[in-house]
Amino acid sequence: MTGAEDTVLAYWAACEAREWERLGTLLAEDVVYHLPQTRERITGRAAFLRFNRDYPDGWHLRVTRAVGAGSRAATWITCDYAGSSLAATSFFDLDEAGLIATVTEFWPEPYEPPPGRAHLTERY
Amino acid sequence: MTGAEDTVLAYWAACEAREWERLGTLLAEDVVYHLPQTRERITGRAAFLRFNRDYPDGWHLRVTRAVGAGSRAATWITCDYAGSSLAATSFFDLDEAGLIATVTEFWPEPYEPPPGRAHLTERY
Numbered sequence: 001m002t003g004a005e006d007t008v009l010a011y012w013a014a015c016e017a018r019e020w021e022r023l024g025t026l027l028a029e030d031v032v033y034h035l036p037q038t039r040e041r042i043t044g045r046a047a048f049l050r051f052n053r054d055y056p057d058g059w060h061l062r063v064t065r066a067v068g069a070g071s072r073a074a075t076w077i078t079c080d081y082a083g084s085s086l087a088a089t090s091f092f093d094l095d096e097a098g099l100i101a102t103v104t105e106f107w108p109e110p111y112e113p114p115p116g117r118a119h120l121t122e123r124y
Numbered sequence: 125m126t127g128a129e130d131t132v133l134a135y136w137a138a139c140e141a142r143e144w145e146r147l148g149t150l151l152a153e154d155v156v157y158h159l160p161q162t163r164e165r166i167t168g169r170a171a172f173l174r175f176n177r178d179y180p181d182g183w184h185l186r187v188t189r190a191v192g193a194g195s196r197a198a199t200w201i202t203c204d205y206a207g208s209s210l211a212a213t214s215f216f217d218l219d220e221a222g223l224i225a226t227v228t229e230f231w232p233e234p235y236e237p238p239p240g241r242a243h244l245t246e247r248y
Contacts, residue, residue, distance in 0.1 A: 074198035
């Protein structure tokens, strides 16, 4: 059994390489993928691999930060697509066999700061 | 020195309790807080505590997921404010003394799923 951090690093490497069979070996058969922002959910390894295979291509990702311990891990990836960069943050739970059982993923988008705090922050 | 996960749990407990002095004991003096979505940054313990003290109140938070190892940690919190719930995801780096040296925080907002993938997901 690999550590949780190694497992999620292998997960993102398989995604970036489009090695869907290898990705499948990291997933529990009843894996659940949650996208809380859109309230979308995908249940099961086969459906999750189909979602990834069918997703429009052209993106590249790199892991900006990863941390794992026990059966939990989290990553922050940077995804380049069509000339722009987006962050995604993901939280993983592994099952007793070390396979990924849940993934909860967020895709935060840029927005303007709310008024009234410009004196407390600097922009970059 | 406390583990990274304990440190970030203490960080959120101090925020929820509005115990800003206690929060300050967890932060490196040169802590940097990044908000990549707005490209805002706050540098230094005093400025970061002022930002927290001055921030409009009325919110409550709970930790939905936390993971830490070595000098890194990540959390997913749920923040209730004015009848709605928002998620925030945060990535932490600790310095050699176990103090929080960087926080990078995302506030992902709800959005409608892009077209063309309704056959691959269910809504909840």
